[in-house]
Amino acid sequence: MDQRIGIEQELLNRFEGEPLLSQKTADQIPTLWLPRDRLLDVLRFLKLEIEGPFLCLYDLFGIDERRRAHREGQPEADYALVYHLLSYDRNQDLRLKVALSEDDLGLPSITSLWPAAAWYECEAWDMFGIEFRGHPHLRRILTPPTWEGHPLRKDHPARATELPPFRLPSERQEKEQEALRFDPAYWGMARHGDNTDFMFLNLGPNHPSVHGVFRIILQLDGEEIVDCVPEIGFHHRAAEKMGERQSWHSFIPYTDRIDYLGGVMNNLPYVLAVEKLAGIQVPERVKCIRVMLSELFRIASHLVFYGTFSQDVGQLSPIFYMFIDREKLFGIIEAITGARMHPGWFRIGGVAQDLPRGWERMVREFIDYLPARLDQYEKMVMDNGLLKQRTVGIGTYSTAEAIEWGVTGPGLRATGLDWDWRKHRPYSGYENYDFEVCTAANGDCYDRCRVRVDEIRQSLRIIRQCLEHMPEGPYKADHPLTTPPPKERTMEDIETLIDHFLGVSWGPVIPPGEASVGVEATKGNNSYHLISDGDTVSYRTRIRTPSFAHLQMIPLISRGLMVSDLIAIIASIDFVMADVDR
Amino acid sequence: MADVFRVLAQIGTTITVLLVLAALLIWAERRLLGLWQDRLGPNRVGPFGILQSVADMIKIFFKEDWVPPFAEKPVFIFAPCVVVITMLMALAVVPFTPTLAIVDLNVGLLFFLAMSALAAYSTILAGWSSNNKYSLLGGMRSAAQMISYDVFMGLSLMGVVMLAGSFNLREIVLAQQGLWYIVPQFLGFLVFLVAGLAESHRLPFDLPEAEHEIIAGFHTEYSGMKFGLFFVGEYLGVLLIAAITVILFLGGWQGPWLPPFVWFVLKTALLVAFIILLRAALPRPRFDQLMSIGWKLMLPLALLNLMITGAVALAGGL
Numbered sequence: 001m002d003q004r005i006g007i008e009q010e011l012l013n014r015f016e017g018e019p020l021l022s023q024k025t026a027d028q029i030p031t032l033w034l035p036r037d038r039l040l041d042v043l044r045f046l047k048l049e050i051e052g053p054f055l056c057l058y059d060l061f062g063i064d065e066r067r068r069a070h071r072e073g074q075p076e077a078d079y080a081l082v083y084h085l086l087s088y089d090r091n092q093d094l095r096l097k098v099a100l101s102e103d104d105l106g107l108p109s110i111t112s113l114w115p116a117a118a119w120y121e122c123e124a125w126d127m128f129g130i131e132f133r134g135h136p137h138l139r140r141i142l143t144p145p146t147w148e149g150h151p152l153r154k155d156h157p158a159r160a161t162e163l164p165p166f167r168l169p170s171e172r173q174e175k176e177q178e179a180l181r182f183d184p185a186y187w188g189m190a191r192h193g194d195n196t197d198f199m200f201l202n203l204g205p206n207h208p209s210v211h212g213v214f215r216i217i218l219q220l221d222g223e224e225i226v227d228c229v230p231e232i233g234f235h236h237r238a239a240e241k242m243g244e245r246q247s248w249h250s251f252i253p254y255t256d257r258i259d260y261l262g263g264v265m266n267n268l269p270y271v272l273a274v275e276k277l278a279g280i281q282v283p284e285r286v287k288c289i290r291v292m293l294s295e296l297f298r299i300a301s302h303l304v305f306y307g308t309f310s311q312d313v314g315q316l317s318p319i320f321y322m323f324i325d326r327e328k329l330f331g332i333i334e335a336i337t338g339a340r341m342h343p344g345w346f347r348i349g350g351v352a353q354d355l356p357r358g359w360e361r362m363v364r365e366f367i368d369y370l371p372a373r374l375d376q377y378e379k380m381v382m383d384n385g386l387l388k389q390r391t392v393g394i395g396t397y398s399t400a401e402a403i404e405w406g407v408t409g410p411g412l413r414a415t416g417l418d419w420d421w422r423k424h425r426p427y428s429g430y431e432n433y434d435f436e437v438c439t440a441a442n443g444d445c446y447d448r449c450r451v452r453v454d455e456i457r458q459s460l461r462i463i464r465q466c467l468e469h470m471p472e473g474p475y476k477a478d479h480p481l482t483t484p485p486p487k488e489r490t491m492e493d494i495e496t497l498i499d500h501f502l503g504v505s506w507g508p509v510i511p512p513g514e515a516s517v518g519v520e521a522t523k524g525n526n527s528y529h530l531i532s533d534g535d536t537v538s539y540r541t542r543i544r545t546p547s548f549a550h551l552q553m554i555p556l557i558s559r560g561l562m563v564s565d566l567i568a569i570i571a572s573i574d575f576v577m578a579d580v581d582r
Numbered sequence: 583m584a585d586v587f588r589v590l591a592q593i594g595t596t597i598t599v600l601l602v603l604a605a606l607l608i609w610a611e612r613r614l615l616g617l618w619q620d621r622l623g624p625n626r627v628g629p630f631g632i633l634q635s636v637a638d639m640i641k642i643f644f645k646e647d648w649v650p651p652f653a654e655k656p657v658f659i660f661a662p663c664v665v666v667i668t669m670l671m672a673l674a675v676v677p678f679t680p681t682l683a684i685v686d687l688n689v690g691l692l693f694f695l696a697m698s699a700l701a702a703y704s705t706i707l708a709g710w711s712s713n714n715k716y717s718l719l720g721g722m723r724s725a726a727q728m729i730s731y732d733v734f735m736g737l738s739l740m741g742v743v744m745l746a747g748s749f750n751l752r753e754i755v756l757a758q759q760g761l762w763y764i765v766p767q768f769l770g771f772l773v774f775l776v777a778g779l780a781e782s783h784r785l786p787f788d789l790p791e792a793e794h795e796i797i798a799g800f801h802t803e804y805s806g807m808k809f810g811l812f813f814v815g816e817y818l819g820v821l822l823i824a825a826i827t828v829i830l831f832l833g834g835w836q837g838p839w840l841p842p843f844v845w846f847v848l849k850t851a852l853l854v855a856f857i858i859l860l861r862a863a864l865p866r867p868r869f870d871q872l873m874s875i876g877w878k879l880m881l882p883l884a885l886l887n888l889m890i891t892g893a894v895a896l897a898g899g900l
Contacts, residue, residue, distance in 0.1 A: 201715050209794045223719065223869060312794050314785060314866025320619040386786065386865045563719070564868045567795050 007094055008032065014045060023074055023097070026277050026515040031095040033075050036107050039098055043113055046085060046094070054085035054094055055403045059527070059544040060120035062128040064154045066102070068533050070512035078102040079128055082529075083110075084516070084544075088403060088417070091424055100130065109135035116405045119552045127152035137187070142236040142581055145179040151241055158238070158245045182217045187229055189219050196221050205234045209312050209567045212577030216554065216566075223562045228555050235577035243541025247507030248274055249483040251538070253344035258543060259579040260341065261304055262522045263297040263333070267346035269519045272427060273528045276515040278481040278508070280349045285473040287429035289351050292363070292466035293336065295459040299370075300329050301522035302452045305574040309449050310381045312571035313390045318381050325373055332362045348508065349482030354475045363467050367460050374456060382453065391445035395557045395569035398443060405556070406549035409524025410451040411573065415443035421520035433462050445572035452574065481508040507536040516542070523547055523574055543582050547575035593684055600673055604817040605635035611858050618862040645806035650712070653803060657711035662808045665704035665815030669822055672697035676825050677752045679835050679842040690751040691743065694826060695736050698781050702728035704815065705783070705790050709800035720799020723869055724790035727780055730876040735777035737884040741770040741891035742830050755834030762833040769887035771831045773880050778827065780876075782819030785861040789869055824853040
């Protein structure tokens with residue numbers, strides 16, 4: 001890998017004599033350990049000074065290293081903090097790690113460099129108790145403010161049964177409720193303006209237009225939004241903690257429920273990462289099946305977006321038509337996988353079953369049927385004058401802002417940047433398909449919808465290619481770690497039988513290592529960073545979801561607009577709360 | 583004495599019929615929306631689900647009559663009554679046939695305008711007395727919307743008054759014997775229909791309730807029969823606007839072959855269906871956009887219509 005040597009060498013040249021330690025990872029992403037006190041310098045260099053800068057803070061998360069056995073070639077650490085940077089210019093990832101010891105769990109906040117780090121740092125504080133000096137509002141973000149302990153530490157219990165029985169006496173209830181009260185002073189918000197009193201409006205967590213349990217507190221002057229504070233965490237289900245408890249195989253259904261509209265699209269980055277760790281090469285047929293199912297789910301998710309988007313600006317009918325199409329789609333998915341929204345159907349090294357007889361007919365009928373419907377929706381929704389009035393020029397951000405805040409997916413392409421993981425980092429065989437990356441120009445609500453609508457047609461194109469060129473072959477890789485392993489030879493020799501038995505009962509033992517794989521999911525880039533410690537379970541499962549980054553940006557794009565605009569913005573972002581809170 | 587009884591009986595019958603019609607309208611709207619949105623709508627209670635509204639009514643009557651502790655109690659209770667009372671009062675001057683009307687008022691049209699303007703108090707008071715921020719926003723939107731749309735609602739009708747030379751609704755219908763006023767007063771018809779939709783806050787003018795933004799707005803805190811009254815009031819409003827439009831622009835009960843009452847019902851039903859279709863089809867403009875449509879487009883249109891009609895009337899010596 002030339003590039004790997006490239007960026008590492010550049011850093012070593014610039015910071016000569018510093019103890020920069022390189023770590024080998026299964027995913028070939030350059031990974032460097034930094035001393036804590038040089039963190040800000042290195043990051044500033046990478047963002048502001050270097051040629052082909054790393055402008056996007058792609059992810060930031062902690063690792064509890066205390067119980068990890070396989071740490072060959074890594075410096076002493078009780079905890080580690082990972083900064084995952086992304087350069088669109090270079091098409092290059094870079095992972096930086098900082099080692100922390102238990103008795104001094106603190107390091108400088110990087111919010112001055114990347115405002116988008118604010119939520120990520122809160123999350124690391126919440127989950128690991130790592131303190132970020134200079135962070136303006138370091139607080140619990142996913143757990144309630146009254147939570148005790150830091151959930152992703154290895155000594156924090158994962159099950160309620162490990163805790164004393166739950167009780168809610170009235171004083172505790174009052175304390176919990178009081179903790180939900182919004183305090184404008186904490187956020188530096190004035191209660192009064194020059195000649196007006198501001199109204200603080202609590203929008204959510206149960207509001208018809210926030211698409212789940214999302215709370216956003218508005219500082220209003222009349223109906224104009226002066227400022228707002230999004231609050232998340234109501235949908236937190238500790239998916240990352242579950243990743244450390246479930247076996248590699250049995251975690252797959254959990255991934256389905258992260259972006260619950262994306263179905264098997266969620267399985268894809270997870271199984272790809274596990275396969276990278278295990279060194280499994282999957283057959284062509286598997287790749288093609290995976291692509292087809294993922295694209296079917298992309299259409300399903302985009303149809304829900306399309307309908308709710310128009311509904312949130314007050315148009316009541318389109319969502320019903322689109323749900324009918326989605327039902328047809330689910331018919332196909334059900335025929336193939338046996339389930340509708342959450343099939344959990346991809347497997348380590350393959351998929352659960354082969355395609356059923358007659359799948360071609362169902363898929364062909366659908367891809368012949370949908371374009372005409374899309375034409376109708378185009379007239380009904382996208383060409384509607386009132387809808388344009390409500391969404392054009394509303395909630396605008398530039399490409400630079402989008403990159404700065406970690407926006408990925410259609411939200412990024414709506415600003416005009418031609419970037420799609422399927423094209424620029426092809427995975428699962430996307431390089432073999434002929435499709436276009438849809439972009440728009442203005443980065444407003446209308447364009448975000450425009451891009452998604454166009455993507456539906458591109459997805460149809462990809463599915464048609466899958467249909468016409470579906471390779472023959474097995475639906476599972478012939479590899480000992482494929483789960484469940486191929487069974488044909490088990491009755492013939494004892495070794496295969498033992499392998500099969502262990503693989504099925506305990507689950508596979510994945511070789512130690514680290515890998516992260518990102519895919520172009522329905523809502524943006526979804527990636528799984530997996531650390532294996534040579535066990536039947538993952539040592540650390542980090543889920544980087546697109547919606548988390550997108551929601552953090554809401555205040556920036558909604559200041560000075562009206563409540564109705566905020567609703568349009570929320571609708572155009574296309575998030576689901578499970579994807580934010582995990 | 584017999585006369586009084588006759589009038590009372592007529593009032594009683596009309597009110598009952600109107601309330602039943604409003605309930606039926608709720609069902610009709612749901613079925614029509616179902617038809618246009620590729621779904622079924624209520625179809626279980628009675629033939630074609632026609633008794634759904636009755637079932638809902640029974641349910642809503644048996645709900646606890648609850649006033650939130652933080653609300654301004656007397657006003658909170660009074661507010662939903664206002665809309666139903668004013669709507670029923672306004673319907674009193676509507677001549678369904680040449681002979682069937684509760685009162686044959688000289689200033690019928692003015693009375694209608696006054697009553698429909700009064701109905702605005704219902705939403706404003708409800709929004710204020712609920713003591714809820716969303717309701718307050720709804721109430722504010724409602725106040726602003728009513729004020730701006732009332733202005734040109736009145737203006738849009740003056741052309742009709744000029745042509746007919748009367749404020750009496752019955753005489754206005756009779757004056758349309760040769761030609762329905764929708765032809766000479768097409769601008770007025772458009773402006774009035776828009777203003778009427780805004781008055782009865784139906785989509786696309788349902789900003790005071792806008793469930794996607796301010797969660798039912800002025801009636802967020804209402805439940806049980808008090809909520810039911812708002813509901814009935816809204817549908818009475820739709821009936822009223824449709825009926826008045828038919829009278830002013832579509833020749834009222836006039837038409838060949840069929841009896842007058844049937845003509846009236848037919849025309850009104852068609853207009854009501856059109857209003858429901860609008861709800862199925864259109865998104866909702868933003869608050870300030872609504873205001874600018876009102877002041878920058880509708881008001882000038884109404885004035886233009888008035889001036890042209892006046893000029894023609896002067897020149898033609900009507």
